Amino acid sequence: MRWTSFFSPTLRDAPADAEAISHQLLVRGGFIRQLHSGHYTLLPLAFRVRKKIIQIVEDEMDAIGGQEVQMPTLQPSSIWKESGRWESMGEIMFRLEDRHGSEAALGVTAEEIFATVANEISSYKQLPQMWYQIHTKYRDEARPKSGLLRVREFTMKDAYSFDVDESGLDEAFEKQHQAYIKIFERLDLDVVPVEASSGNMGGSDSIEFMVRAESGEDDVLICGKCGYAANIEKAVSELSDIVDESGPEVVEKFSTPEIRTIAALAEIGYPSETQIKTMVYMIDGQVTLVLVRGDHMINEQKLADATQAVNLRPASKNETMENLGAFPGSLGAVGVADLPVLADHALNGRTNMTTGANEDDYHLSGVNIERDINVSEWLDLREVQAGEACVSCGGELDLVSTIESGHIFKLGSKYAEVFGAKVLDENGVNKPLVMGSYGIGIERAMATIVETHHDDKGIVWPVSVAPFHVVITVVQVKDDESMRIAEEIYGSLTGTGIEVLLDDRDARPGVKFADAELIGVPVRVTIGPKGIADGVVEVTPRKDGETNLVAIDDVVAHVTDLVR
RNA sequence: CGGGACGUGGCGCAGCUCGGUAGCGCACCUGCUUUGGGAGCAGGGGGUCGAGAGUUCAAAUCUCUCCGUCCCGACCA
Numbered sequence: 001m002r003w004t005s006f007f008s009p010t011l012r013d014a015p016a017d018a019e020a021i022s023h024q025l026l027v028r029g030g031f032i033r034q035l036h037s038g039h040y041t042l043l044p045l046a047f048r049v050r051k052k053i054i055q056i057v058e059d060e061m062d063a064i065g066g067q068e069v070q071m072p073t074l075q076p077s078s079i080w081k082e083s084g085r086w087e088s089m090g091e092i093m094f095r096l097e098d099r100h101g102s103e104a105a106l107g108v109t110a111e112e113i114f115a116t117v118a119n120e121i122s123s124y125k126q127l128p129q130m131w132y133q134i135h136t137k138y139r140d141e142a143r144p145k146s147g148l149l150r151v152r153e154f155t156m157k158d159a160y161s162f163d164v165d166e167s168g169l170d171e172a173f174e175k176q177h178q179a180y181i182k183i184f185e186r187l188d189l190d191v192v193p194v195e196a197s198s199g200n201m202g203g204s205d206s207i208e209f210m211v212r213a214e215s216g217e218d219d220v221l222i223c224g225k226c227g228y229a230a231n232i233e234k235a236v237s238e239l240s241d242i243v244d245e246s247g248p249e250v251v252e253k254f255s256t257p258e259i260r261t262i263a264a265l266a267e268i269g270y271p272s273e274t275q276i277k278t279m280v281y282m283i284d285g286q287v288t289l290v291l292v293r294g295d296h297m298i299n300e301q302k303l304a305d306a307t308q309a310v311n312l313r314p315a316s317k318n319e320t321m322e323n324l325g326a327f328p329g330s331l332g333a334v335g336v337a338d339l340p341v342l343a344d345h346a347l348n349g350r351t352n353m354t355t356g357a358n359e360d361d362y363h364l365s366g367v368n369i370e371r372d373i374n375v376s377e378w379l380d381l382r383e384v385q386a387g388e389a390c391v392s393c394g395g396e397l398d399l400v401s402t403i404e405s406g407h408i409f410k411l412g413s414k415y416a417e418v419f420g421a422k423v424l425d426e427n428g429v430n431k432p433l434v435m436g437s438y439g440i441g442i443e444r445a446m447a448t449i450v451e452t453h454h455d456d457k458g459i460v461w462p463v464s465v466a467p468f469h470v471v472i473t474v475v476q477v478k479d480d481e482s483m484r485i486a487e488e489i490y491g492s493l494t495g496t497g498i499e500v501l502l503d504d505r506d507a508r509p510g511v512k513f514a515d516a517e518l519i520g521v522p523v524r525v526t527i528g529p530k531g532i533a534d535g536v537v538e539v540t541p542r543k544d545g546e547t548n549l550v551a552i553d554d555v556v557a558h559v560t561d562l563v564r
Numbered sequence: 565c566g567g568g569a570c571g572u573g574g575c576g577c578a579g580c581u582c583g584g585u586a587g588c589g590c591a592c593c594u595g596c597u598u599u600g601g602g603a604g605c606a607g608g609g610g611g612u613c614g615a616g617a618g619u620u621c622a623a624a625u626c627u628c629u630c631c632g633u634c635c636c637g638a639c640c641a
Contacts, residue, residue, distance in 0.1 A: 009574075009591095011576090011590090011591085013577095014575085016576070016634085017570080037633065091639090092639090139640080139641090141640065142565080142639045142640065150640090196641090301640095475599080506599095508603060510601035510602045510603085511603095513601050514601070515602090538600095
C-alpha cells in the first residue's frame with residue numbers, strides 16, 4: 001500500500017473529549033472516528049488490526065475444535081422470554097418492533113439462540129460440540145466511555161460448548177481457558193485470570209481475563225504471595241478475629257440526636273467495627289434489610305448474585321420510612337420480624353454491638369446478633385478492601401484496576417432445559433445438555449493493546465496485530481534513485497507476504513517519521529540519498545527506536561527476521 | 565438516573581462579561597524557495613457559531629426550551 005493512496009487521517013491534536021490514551025491515539029492515528037456515543041467507525045488502519053485479532057482468535061478456536069457459525073443479530077423476543085432474560089436483561093437490550101408489531105431485540109449475547117440450534121443434537125455420540133461466531137453485539141450501556149473500551153456496538157467472539165455431563169463441560173472449559181491464554185499471549189496482552197461473578201448469565205463458575213491498566217474499570221484483588229486473584233465482585237478475604245465483651249442481658253436504647261452516620265457514632269465511643277450497618281434494598285419488589293459490619297462496604301453485585309435478584313436497588317427514603325418507621329441514619333434490624341434480613345458472615349456470632357433503633361435519633365447498644373436479630377440468611381456481601389489478608393495464604397491483597405478482556409462461564413443446563421435441548425446418554429436416559437459460554441470483545445482487545453503498548457510518540461503495535469509490518473519512509477521522493485530502491489524493497493517484501501506501507505508522500509521527513517511512529521508500525525525502513533551513497537538504508541524497530549544501517553542487498557532478509 | 569463540564573470550518577482554540585453579522589494555530593489547495601525529526605513566504609478554499617423559539621433596528625454574544633458530547637458516580641457479561 002502506498003501512503004499517497006491510503007486513507008489514514010492523522011491529527012496533531014487529540015480531540016478534547018478523548019481521555020483514555022487508547023482513545024486519543026486511535027483517533028489521532030486515523031484508526032477510528034466517532035459517529036455518536038458508543039459507536040465508532042473503523043477506518044482502514046483499525047480494520048486491518050481488527051482482522052488480525054479475529055484471525056488469531058479463529059486460529060485458537062479452531063485449534064480446540066471450534067466450528068465457526070453465524071447467528072442473526074436481530075432476534076425475536078420469544079426466545080428471550082423463554083429464558084426469562086427478556087426481563088432480566090433490562091435496559092442493556094436494544095428492543096424494537098417490526099411493521100407487524102412483533103417485538104425483537106438486537107443481540108447482546110447468544111446463549112438462547114445457540115441452545116435452540118443445539119436442540120438438533122439428539123445423542124451423546126454427537127457430543128462434545130463447540131460452536132462460535134465472531135459477530136456484532138449491541139448493548140445499550142448506561143455510559144459508553146473511553147473510546148473503544150466500552151461501546152454500544154462491537155464485535156464479539158462468543159463460543160458455546162455442549163456436553164453430556166459436567167465433566168465434559170469441565171474439559172471444554174479448560175480447553176477454552178488454555179485457548180484464551182494462547183490468544184492473549186499472541187495479542188501480547190498480559191492477562192490475569194480471576195474468579196468472577198457470573199452476573200445474570202447464571203451457572204456455577206466463571207473466569208475473567210483481566211489486563212492491568214489505568215483506564216480499567218474493573219477492580220481485582222490479587223495476592224502477591226500465592227497468586228489468588230478475584231474480581232472485587234467475588235473476592236473474599238480473611239479478617240482478624242474480634243473478641244466482643246458479652247454485653248448486657250437486654251439491648252439498651254440511647255438517645256443520639258444529630259447522629260446519622262457510622263462515623264459520628266464512632267466519635268462518641270462506639271467503634272465502627274462494633275456497629276451494624278443496616279441498609280434497605282428493594283429486591284425484586286421485596287423490601288429487604290441487608291446488614292454488614294459498620295466499617296465494611298457492601299458489594300451490590302455480591303448481593304445480586306446471592307439473591308439471584310433480577311431487579312435490585314436501594315430503597316427510597318419513603319419506602320424505608322414506611323417499612324421501618326425511621327429514616328436512614330437510625331435503622332436497625334433488631335425486632336424486625338416481617339422483613340427478610342440478610343447478614344454478612346463477618347457479623348456472625350458478634351455480641352455487644354450498636355445499631356439504629358428504627359426510631360429517629362435513637363440507637364441500640366448491647367446487641368447480641370444471635371439473640372436479638374432474626375437473620376434469614378448469612379451471605380458473603382462484604383467488599384474486600386486493599387491490604388486485607390488472603391484466605392488461602394494470609395498474604396496481603398492488592399487492589400488493581402483492570403480491563404476485562406475475556407470472560408468464560410460454566411453455564412450448566414439452565415439454557416438447555418429451557419429450550420429442551422436434550423440428548424440420550426449411553427444408558428438411553430434423556431438428559432439436558434451441559435453448556436459453557438466464552439466471550440472476547442475484539443475492539444476492546446484492540447484498545448487494550450494500545451493501552452499497554454504506547455509511548456510518548458504513539459502506538460507500538462506487536463507484530464502480530466500491526467496494521468502493517470513495515471513502513472518504508474522515503475526521505476526524498478523526488479530523488480529517483482531513492483524511489484527506485486524503495487520500490488524494489490517494497491516489491492521484494494510484499495512478495496514474501498510482509499505487509500508494507502510505502503510512504504511516498506512528498507512531505508518533510510519529520511512529518512513522515514512522526515506519522516509512522518504515531519500509527520505504530522513495528523519496523524521502519526528509511527531510504528535517503530545519504531545512505532544510498534554508502535549503499536545502505538536504515539532499519540528502525542518502533543519498539544526501541546534504535547537505528548541500524550543495513551546494506552541495501554540485505555534489507556529484505558534483515559526485515560523479514562524482525563517481523564517473523 | 566444523580567453531579568459536573570462543554571458544543572464556533574477536519575482537529576485544537578479565541579471571541580460571549582459589555583449585541584453591530586466571525587477570527588487564530590494546525591490541516592487543505594496554488595506558486596516559489598526549501599527538504600534527515602511536525603519548513604518559510606505569497607495567494608486561496610472551506611463555518612446555517614448544536615437546534616428551535618424569543619428579545620432587539622441588529623444575536624456566536626442576552627432569555628427560554630430542546631438536542632448532543634465528555635468526565636465522576638450509579639449501573640453494566
